[in-house]
Amino acid sequence: MFVNRMTARKFRAICNYIAGWILATVCISALGMTAFGEFSLSKLFFMLQLSIFVGLSHGIYDVVVLQDEMDHRSVPTALFIRSLYFIANISINYALCILLWDMNTNSGQFITDHGLAKVAEEFSSPECITTIALLFFLAHFFTFSNSVHKKFGTRVFINTLLGKYQDPVEEDLIFMFIDLRHSTEFAEELGHVKYSSFMKDYYRLLSNCCAENRGDIYQIAGDGAFLTWKTSACKKKARPINCFYDFAVCLERTKPRFMKKYGVAPSFKAGAHCGKVISTEVGNFGSEMAYHGDVLNTTSRIQSLCSKLGKDFLISEDLYIKLPLPLPHEYFCHKEGFFELRGKKKEILIFSLHTP
Structure with a gap:
C-alpha cells in the first residue's frame, strides 16, 4: 500500500476543508451578486480560486501544523493567534489571486507594477474589506464546526x-x-x-x-x-x-x-x-x-x-x-x-x- 491510513486521513481532512470553503464561498458569492443584481461569472471564478487557496491553507494549518489537535494555549491567546492567521491567510491569498488574474490578462508576468497597483486598489475598496471580513467569520465557523465534528465523529x-x-x-x-x-x-x-x-x-x-x-x-x-x-x-x-x-x-x-x-x-x-x-x-x-x-x-x-x-x-x-x-x-x-x-x-x- 503506497499511502498509509494516517496519510490518507490527513489528505481527506484537507480535501474536506477545501470542499467546505468552495461550497460556502461560491454559494454566498452567487447569492450576494444575484441579490444585488450584479452577477458576474468572472467574479464567481475569482471567488472559486480564492476559496481553493484559503481552504488549502486552512487545512494545512489545522491538519499538518497543529496535527489535528486542540490548541493547548489559553482560549484568548489561541483565539487571538488564530484570528491573526485567518486575516493573514485570507489577505495574502486574496492578493495572490489578484496577481494571478492580472498575469493572465496582461503581460504574463506574475508580479508587475500594474498588478501591485491593482492589489492596492482592490484592498482600498469597501467590497474587498467586506469580503475579507465575511471570510474571516466563515473561517471561525469552519473551525467551530470541525471541533464539533471531532467531538462526535x-x-x-x-x-x-x-x-x-x-x-x-x-x-x-x-x-x-x-x-x-x-x-x-x-x-x-x-x-x-x-x-x-x-x-x-x-x-x-x-x-x-x-x-x-x-x-x-x-x-x-x-x-x-x-x-x-x-x-x-x-x-x-x-x-x-x-x-x-x-x-x-x-x-x-x-x-x-x-x-x-x-x-x-x-x-x-x-x-x-x-x-x-x-x-x-x-x-x-x-x-x-x-x-x-x-x-x-x-x-x-x-x-x-x-x-x-x-x-x-x-x-x-x-x-x-x-x-x-x-x-x-x-x-x-x-x-x-x-x-x-x-x-x-x-x-x-x-x-x-x-x-x-
Missing part, C-alpha cells in the same frame, strides 16, 4: 445534523472495547496529575487510529473506550482488525517516548462483538448519543476474558462470520471455545486473533 455528526437520531433507530453495529492494561498500577505510580497527562496522550493515539480506520469513539470511561463501526462498512475491509493492528504498532513505535516522559508505556487488550442496537439521542439540555442493547455489555464481557485466557484480542462468532477473509496483516483466528458470559443465557463461541 463523522457518522454521528452528520446524522445528528440531519436529525436521524431524534427518534430511536435500529442499527447493525460493530463494537470494540479497548482496555488499558495495568491502569491501577500506573495511576498509583504516576500520581493523578501525571496519570491524567498519560491517559490524554494514550487516547490521542487511539482516536487517531480509530479515525484512520473510519470508526467512531462512542464512549471513554476511565481506562476503557468503546469504538464503533457500521457492520455494512466492514464487509469488504476488516476495519476493527486494522484499527487494533494500527494501535498496537503505534504504541510500540511511541514506547520510547512514553518511557522517557512517564517511565511506563501503555499496552492494551480488546474484545469485539456485533449486533443490532437502538441508536438515539438522550437528554434535552446537553444531550448525547446512546446505544441501547446487550451488544455493548457482551462486548465488555468478551474483553474481560482476555486476562483469563491470556490473550490480547478476542472476538465473538457473530463478528467472525461477518469479517472478510483472509484477515488483514496475516491475522488468523483460533477457536477458544464456548463461554457463558454474565447476563447471557446462551454460551457464546469466542475466537482469539493471532499473528504468525
